[in-house]
Amino acid sequence: MVMFTFRRFLQLIPVFFGATLLVYFLVFATPGDPIAALSGGKPMAPAVEAALRAQYNLDQPFWVQYGLYLKNLVTLNLGQTFSGQAVSDVIGRAYPVTARLAVMALAFEGILGVFFGVIAGLRKGKLFDSTVLVASLVVIAVPTFVLGFVLQLVVGVQLGWAKPTVSGTAPWNQLVLPALVLGLVSLAYVIRLTRASISENMNADYVRTATAKGLSRRRVVLVHILRNSLIPVVTFLGADLGGLMGGAIVTEGIFNVPGIGNLLYKAILNGETPTVVAVVGILVIVFVVANLAVDLLYAWLDPRIRYV
Amino acid sequence: MRFSRTSKALGVAAVLAMSLTACGGSTGGGNSGTAGGNTSKAITANGTEPQNGLLPANTNEVGGGRVMDLIFAGLVSYDVTGKTVNELADSITTKDSQNYTIKIKSGQTFSDGTPITAKNFVDAWNFGAAAKNAQLNSYFFAPIKGYAQVQDPKSKVDTMSGLKVVDDTTFTVELSAPESDFPLALGYTAFYPLPESAYKDTKAFGENPIGDGPYMLAPGGWKHNVSVTLIPNPKYKGPNKPKNGGVTFKLYNSTDAAYTDVQSDNLDVLDQVPPSGLQNFKTDFAGRFVNQAYAGNATMTIPSYLPEFKGEAGQMRRQAISMSIDRQQIIDKIFYGNKKVATEFTSPVLDGYDANLPGSDVLKYNPTKAKELWAAADKISPWPAGKVFTITSNIDGAGNKEYITAMANQIATTLGIKAQLNPIATFKQMRDLVNKKALTGASRAGWQADYPSLQDFLGPLYGTGAGSNDGNYSSAAFDAKLKEGLAAKTVEDGNKIFNQAQEILLKDLPVIPLWYQAVQGVWSNNVSNVKFGWNGVPLYYDITAK
Numbered sequence: 001m002v003m004f005t006f007r008r009f010l011q012l013i014p015v016f017f018g019a020t021l022l023v024y025f026l027v028f029a030t031p032g033d034p035i036a037a038l039s040g041g042k043p044m045a046p047a048v049e050a051a052l053r054a055q056y057n058l059d060q061p062f063w064v065q066y067g068l069y070l071k072n073l074v075t076l077n078l079g080q081t082f083s084g085q086a087v088s089d090v091i092g093r094a095y096p097v098t099a100r101l102a103v104m105a106l107a108f109e110g111i112l113g114v115f116f117g118v119i120a121g122l123r124k125g126k127l128f129d130s131t132v133l134v135a136s137l138v139v140i141a142v143p144t145f146v147l148g149f150v151l152q153l154v155v156g157v158q159l160g161w162a163k164p165t166v167s168g169t170a171p172w173n174q175l176v177l178p179a180l181v182l183g184l185v186s187l188a189y190v191i192r193l194t195r196a197s198i199s200e201n202m203n204a205d206y207v208r209t210a211t212a213k214g215l216s217r218r219r220v221v222l223v224h225i226l227r228n229s230l231i232p233v234v235t236f237l238g239a240d241l242g243g244l245m246g247g248a249i250v251t252e253g254i255f256n257v258p259g260i261g262n263l264l265y266k267a268i269l270n271g272e273t274p275t276v277v278a279v280v281g282i283l284v285i286v287f288v289v290a291n292l293a294v295d296l297l298y299a300w301l302d303p304r305i306r307y308v
Numbered sequence: 309m310r311f312s313r314t315s316k317a318l319g320v321a322a323v324l325a326m327s328l329t330a331c332g333g334s335t336g337g338g339n340s341g342t343a344g345g346n347t348s349k350a351i352t353a354n355g356t357e358p359q360n361g362l363l364p365a366n367t368n369e370v371g372g373g374r375v376m377d378l379i380f381a382g383l384v385s386y387d388v389t390g391k392t393v394n395e396l397a398d399s400i401t402t403k404d405s406q407n408y409t410i411k412i413k414s415g416q417t418f419s420d421g422t423p424i425t426a427k428n429f430v431d432a433w434n435f436g437a438a439a440k441n442a443q444l445n446s447y448f449f450a451p452i453k454g455y456a457q458v459q460d461p462k463s464k465v466d467t468m469s470g471l472k473v474v475d476d477t478t479f480t481v482e483l484s485a486p487e488s489d490f491p492l493a494l495g496y497t498a499f500y501p502l503p504e505s506a507y508k509d510t511k512a513f514g515e516n517p518i519g520d521g522p523y524m525l526a527p528g529g530w531k532h533n534v535s536v537t538l539i540p541n542p543k544y545k546g547p548n549k550p551k552n553g554g555v556t557f558k559l560y561n562s563t564d565a566a567y568t569d570v571q572s573d574n575l576d577v578l579d580q581v582p583p584s585g586l587q588n589f590k591t592d593f594a595g596r597f598v599n600q601a602y603a604g605n606a607t608m609t610i611p612s613y614l615p616e617f618k619g620e621a622g623q624m625r626r627q628a629i630s631m632s633i634d635r636q637q638i639i640d641k642i643f644y645g646n647k648k649v650a651t652e653f654t655s656p657v658l659d660g661y662d663a664n665l666p667g668s669d670v671l672k673y674n675p676t677k678a679k680e681l682w683a684a685a686d687k688i689s690p691w692p693a694g695k696v697f698t699i700t701s702n703i704d705g706a707g708n709k710e711y712i713t714a715m716a717n718q719i720a721t722t723l724g725i726k727a728q729l730n731p732i733a734t735f736k737q738m739r740d741l742v743n744k745k746a747l748t749g750a751s752r753a754g755w756q757a758d759y760p761s762l763q764d765f766l767g768p769l770y771g772t773g774a775g776s777n778d779g780n781y782s783s784a785a786f787d788a789k790l791k792e793g794l795a796a797k798t799v800e801d802g803n804k805i806f807n808q809a810q811e812i813l814l815k816d817l818p819v820i821p822l823w824y825q826a827v828q829g830v831w832s833n834n835v836s837n838v839k840f841g842w843n844g845v846p847l848y849y850d851i852t853a854k
Contacts, residue, residue, distance in 0.1 A: 032737030038359075038444065040369055042741065042753075043768060043775020045447045047439030083360050084511060085532065093532060114836045157572045164568040168534030168558070197605050199637065256565040258533045266561070269704060 001299075009087065009290045012285065018079065019284040020073075020277050022065050027273045034058070034271035038082060041043035056082070069274065080273030081267075087274050088285055090263060097170045098259035102244035105183030110237055113187045117194025117233075124199045132195070136188035148181045148254040165256040178255040182248055186240050193236055203230075231301055238294030242287035246280075250303070324612040330334075345852025348553040351835055353848060354566040355557030357533050361514020362525075364500035365436025365443035371559075373497055374845055375536050379419075379519035381546050382408060383429070384491065390603070390657060390842030391555060392492055394545050396424060396501070396520070398477070400494070405486035405795060412477050418503045419524040419541045426479035429473045432502035434458070438466045443509075447775055448758075450704075451490060453482045485796040488802040491762040496759045497544040518813065522548045522849045523555060533559055552835070552850045573832040576853075579846050581828035583706045586644045593830040601648060602844030603757035603763070603796035605826035608715075609700060609742075610750045611779040612818065616695070621688035624681045627670050629697075629750075632722030633715055634821055635671075642711045644772040646828055650821035654765040654811050655757065657842045660803030667814035671821055673723045682723050684693040698730040698749030702738035708752060742778045753778060755820055757843065761799075762806040766790060768820055781818035782816035794799055 040043075058067050072079055078087035105129040117119050120129040139147075155177060156164030168175045201207060202225065209216075210224045249261035256262075260279060267275035298305045325620055358372030367376045383397035394400075398411040416424045418493070435441055437449035438458040449455050453470030459465050483490065488628035493499065501520065516525060523538035530536050539554040558575060560566040563582035567574035571592065581589045581597075589597055610626055612615050617625055635649045635815040648656070651663045651671060699716055703709045709729065716727040730749060733736045741747055753777075756765050767790055768774050772782040793805035827844035837852045 002628035030737075031740065032734055033743070034736050036739035036743050037736035038733075039739075041776065042368060042446065042758075043447050045439065045459055046444050047461055048442050048444065051439060051442035052460070083358070084514070090532065093534075124685075152568060157568055161570060163574055164572050165560075165565045167572065168531055253562055254565065256560050256562070256569075258559075262561050263533070269734055269736075271734075 001296075005105055005292065005296070008288075008295075016284055016290060019068065020069075020281050023280045024069065024273060025062065026067065027268075027271060027276050028062050030271065031272060034082065037270065038286055039094050057142050058082070065273075069277070078278045081272055081275055082270060087278050089110060089236055090259075090275065091260070091278055092257060094260045094263045095282070097257060098126075098245060098248055099178055100170065100172070100239060101175050101182060101248060101252075101257060101259060104172070105186070105243055105244050107236060108179055108181040109187040109190050109240070112224075113190025114194050114230070114233065117191040118221070118229075120191065121195040121198025121202070122221065124195075124202075129195070132191060133286065136191050137190040139184055144181065144185060145254065146179075146186060146249050148251055149179055152254060166258075168258060170257060170259075175257070178257055182244060182251045184234075186244075188231060194229060194237060196264050197232055198225060201225050201229050227301055231298060232298050232302065237295055238290045239287075240298075241290045242283065243258035245286050246283040325695040337697070341463045341576055345551065345836060345854055346431070346553075347551055347852065349853035350537075350554035350556055350854050351552050351576045352556045352558055353793075353846065354563070354575060354579065355536060355559050357559050358536070359528075360444065361511060362517040362530075363510060363514045364432065365445045365448075365507075366514070368444045370845075372645070373846075375538070375557065376497050376500070376519075377521070377845070378523040378538055378848060379517060379521045379525060379541075380497070381494045381519075381521040381544070381548075382497075382500045383412070383643075384495040385546070385548065386495055386760060386842060388839055388841055388847060389546075390659075392495065392549065392760060395495070396642045397494070400491045400721065401489075405488045405490070406483050407799060408481040408483075408490065409474075410479055410481065414477050416545060417543050418518050418520045420503065420505075421543065422503050422505075422519050424501055425476045426473045427476075427504070427644050427725050428503060429499075430473050430479050431504075431507070432500065432599060435510075436498055436500065437468055440466065445522070448493070448496065448498040451483045451485070451487050453484045455484070462601055485791075488794055488796045488799060489759075489763045492761045492799065493759040493764075520544070522546065522550050526554070533557060540637050548847075548849045550851050552711060553853070555848045559837070567830070570830050573834055576832045576835045576836055577829070577846050577848070577851060578770050578831070579829045579840065579844065580828060581830060586828065589828060589830055594715070596634055596831050596833070596838075597828045598838070598840050599646060599826055600840055600844075601655070601657055601688050601824050601826045602840070602845065603657050603760075603842055604755065605650055605653070605655055606647075606752075606822045606825060607653075607819040608648075608750050608822060609747075609753045609779045609816070611745065611747050612782070613745060613780050614747075614749070615678040616691060619688075619696055621685040623816060624685035624688075625691075626820065627683065628678040628681035628723060629719055630670050630817055630820045631672065631674040633822070634673040634718055638714050638718075639739075639823055642707070642714060645824055647823040650823050652807075653770075653813055653819075654762050654810070655824055658757070658760065658762055658765075660762045660807065662807050664740065665807060667808055667811050668819065670814055678722050679724075682725075694726070694747075696831035697725055698728070699752065700730040700732060700738065700741065700747055700749060701732070701752035702735045703731045704734050712752060715744065745778075745780060750820075751778070756823045760842070760852075762803050763790070763793065766806060766809060766813075767794075769808065770813060777818075779818050781816070783812060783816060786812045786816075 035049055038244050057065050060080050081087060081090055116132055120132045123129050162177050163174055207224055210220045249265050252259045252261035264279045360366045367373055382394045383393050386397040387393055388449055396412050396416055398413045402412050404409045420674060433449055436443045437446050437455055439461055452468050454468030457465040457476050458468055472480045477532050503518050511595035522544045524541040526537040526539045536839055538555040540550040563580050564584060566578050567582050567585050570578045623765040639645060639647045651668050699712050701708045701712050712729045716729055755765055769775045770781050771790055772787050789805055791811035793802045796802035827840055829840055831838045834854050835851050837850055839847050839850055
């Protein structure tokens with residue numbers, strides 16, 4: 001188990017460097033001149049322009065730029081934004097906010113999703129099951145930004161139950177609404193996954209055996225059915241965490257959350273290579289670690305799976 | 309997007325004229341000015357993350373600019389109508405529009421208590437001008453004698469010979485050539501003074517600046533990407549004393565979110581209604597909105613390097629295109645009437661604006677004349693068969709796509725040619741094309757004044773070789789008029805000559821003026837006395853909390 005975990009961590013190194021190289025190249029190759037944009041349609045003295053280009057190594061060829069970036073990376077210097085701030089500071093401020101948002105969304109979809117999914121699965125074909133199926137279909141069909149704007153308008157502006165946007169410190173209570181929006185689509189998937197998995201396992205031999213042994217229904221459902229049914233759900237949630245961390249761009253935009261999604265969006269528009277590469281690099285790590293966590297959870301949920 | 313930037317210009321009686329025409333709502337606020345608000349309560353306003361450290365010569369966009377203009381004060385400032393008033397300056401005098409003597413009021417201090425001297429100005433301007441400091445606004449110092457030397461990367465000189473400190477409260481400025489509107493520029497962000505302590509570590513200073521304006525940055529006030537908190541500066545003695553307990557700028561990534569916040573009284577002042585709100589903001593905010601022209605315009609550049617637009621035929625084609633655009637229809641249908649048709653190249657809020665310049669008929673919708681002109685041009689040199697007239701624009705800015713598509717359709721219908729939007733994904737890509745002079749057709753353009761002068765709308769844009777002359781326009785007659793206007797003894801004399809220069813532009817049409825920009829602002833139930841200045845920025849210090 002330890003060896004397995006260690007090996008997986010070693011894999012992070014080539015994955016990280018491959019990803020940064022690729023992203024660095026992509027930002028480098030996108031057309032447009034970030035320094036030209038910096039002056040915003042107003043004139044810029046040629047000498048000033050040259051000085052700025054030199055400051056951000058933009059006057060160097062690709063490999064030199066990337067090499068200089070790597071050199072800085074070794075000393076944990078992630079580079080500078082065009083406003084002269086350290087990228088590590090910028091990410092350090094934005095990341096906790098997005099992490100909180102993602103964890104809330106994940107908890108929301110995990111807990112409610114499994115809960116509704118189990119009930120629907122146990123009562124397959126009944127009214128509750130059909131209602132949940134239809135409702136989840138609607139949620140999947142409606143784009144996130146529509147959900148976001150509608151909830152913001154209704155709950156935030158008209159009913160006044162919550163603030164329509166998140167304030168700078170992004171306290172937990174203000175993140176509830178955006179987390180809800182962020183988690184809603186995945187919630188629908190979790191419900192459907194759990195339901196399908198539960199209803200499938202209901203007819204499994206081991207469930208019949210357990211019931212025949214005279215175990216209470218409660219024990220049969222919680223320990224025997226649920227534990228086995230959770231494997232696909234956990235896989236989905238693990239992959240989703242990575243998605244939630246990076247994919248919050250739309251939701252963060254609507255609710256003005258000062259998180260990583262907003263940061264990435266602006267950095268891409270401005271052609272701020274160091275910020276884009278650093279954020280994507282971290283997202284890659286999150287994905288890999290989340291996948292590792294999923295693999296380890298497998299072993300716990302299904303002891304037949306053992307890693308060496 | 310970045311076309312919106314900090315800017316200042318002079319608006320006078322024309323503001324009134326505008327508010328009667330395009331801007332019926334400008335009286336909507338019930339601004340009695342006497343409301344006994346709570347002067348110790350802070351207000352909130354929308355903002356965007358300043359793009360650079362808060363140094364005067366490096367702040368060239370609206371996010372940083374609105375903060376700078378509150379925490380710094382310059383030699384002059386601009387009142388609500390845009391008129392220039394002396395702030396730190398006691399007097400600015402000249403006999404030849406080239407040599408200026410500037411006296412500053414004694415007893416003025418920065419917010420940390422250090423006195424403001426003539427040297428603070430001279431040092432700050434030299435710092436801003438020198439290429440090695442890479443300040444974005446450095447070109448503002450270009451008129452001053454010795455600028456070329458401090459911009460030359462090989463030169464060791466880092467002070468301009470045109471600036472001399474006479475005594476603690478007096479300094480002189482010698483320009484390379486006469487500029488009658490130089491005093492008007494002195495309220496622009498780039499010309500603010502810096503305290504001696506700024507130069508020790510300019511980066512740290514930019515994060516936590518010490519200024520001399522009506523407000524100062526609260527301790528740790530700049531929370532990046534979140535908010536900028538300002539508190540009143542007790543040392544401030546100028547005319548713009550705060551009537552509230554401070555201003556907190558909440559930084560938004562989209563004006564949609566800010567608009568929603570004002571609707572639920574979660575934000576006090578918003579100076580930019582998003583496109584989605586343009587249709588309804590007057591009913592959403594009955595009595596709490598403003599719709600008023602400011603010193604900015606929208607134009608379409610037709611580069612002179614395009615072969616089809618050269619010579620006499622080119623001139624006729626430009627006029628034909630201009631006359632085939634029904635500006636009012638686009639304003640009504642796409643902007644819900646919230647702009648005003650352009651009649652010349654500057655802005656109606658400026659001193660010297662003239663709505664009826666000879667030749668301005670070329671900006672009126674006239675499809676018959678347009679067709680005639682196009683046909684006449686075709687006789688001289690035919691429009692290439694199947695050639696598409698393209699209008700290039702970045703589409704990351706809201707609304708660009710819609711109005712340009714509509715405009716292309718009008719041109720196509722009237723002239724019987726193919727015309728379409730050439731969409732460019734991002735602003736940086738668009739600027740790159742423009743700067744490289746690589747446009748293959750027309751392109752979207754616009755200008756916001758930096759300081760109160762007709763000249764600021766003309767010289768930088770259409771002078772031969774000027775910094776923002778995106779279309780490579782060059783006219784000896786226009787250059788001569790510009791020079792003559794700058795050498796004038798007074799601003800008024802200069803304006804007359806600048807308008808004559810505009811008559812030349814109306815014939816040549818290096819760009820096609822479309823409309824004047826107007827600011828749409830709204831505010832919450834928690835504040836009163838909200839007024840917007842000539843540059844579309846609210847007068848934050850005047851706003852009172854309830």
